[in-house]
Amino acid sequence: MRVAETRAVNRALRKAYGIGLSSVEELGHLSPPSRAATQEGIAPPKSNGNSADHRQPRLRDRLSHLIRQHGLDASLVKRYATDFCGTNELREASRNLVERYINHLADWVAEDRDGLLSKLNSYAETEQVHS
Numbered sequence: 001m002r003v004a005e006t007r008a009v010n011r012a013l014r015k016a017y018g019i020g021l022s023s024v025e026e027l028g029h030l031s032p033p034s035r036a037a038t039q040e041g042i043a044p045p046k047s048n049g050n051s052a053d054h055r056q057p058r059l060r061d062r063l064s065h066l067i068r069q070h071g072l073d074a075s076l077v078k079r080y081a082t083d084f085c086g087t088n089e090l091r092e093a094s095r096n097l098v099e100r101y102i103n104h105l106a107d108w109v110a111e112d113r114d115g116l117l118s119k120l121n122s123y124a125e126t127e128q129v130h131s
Contacts (some may be wrong), residue, residue, distance in 0.1 A: 057094070063102050070109050076120040078106070083123075 013019075057065070067074050078090060084101045087091035093101075108116045 014086075059098055059102060066102070066106055066109065070113065072109070072117075073120060073124070076123045079123040080105075080120055 060074070063077070066072065067077055081090050081093075081101050082088065085097045086103070087093045090098065105116070
C-alpha cells in the first residue's frame, strides 16, 4: 500500500511539473524470461509504448528527454519531425517512423550538435519568411 501511494505521489508531481521520466518505484523489477517459457518457445511480452509497460521509455518521453538534455527548441524539433516523417501532423506518422526520427535526432545531436541546431534554425527562418 505504501509503495502504491509513493508511485501515485511521484506520478502526480511529474505530471504537475511536466517531467516525462518515471520514478524508480514505477520501473519495477526487470527479470529475464523464465527458463520454462524459453524452452516452450513463448516469447516475453513486447513493449507497445503503453505506460503500463515500463521496460522502455515511451517515445514521447525519449524525445522530451533529448530536447531538455540538449537545450533544443521543442517547436522546431516538432517541425523537423513532421518534415522528416513526411506528414502534416506528427500524430499521423507511424510509430516506427517516429522511432527512427528520434534515433536519428539522438545520433545527430551526439555527433554534430551545431549542425543539428543549424538545421532546426532553418525551420525558424522558414516561418519568418511565411509571416
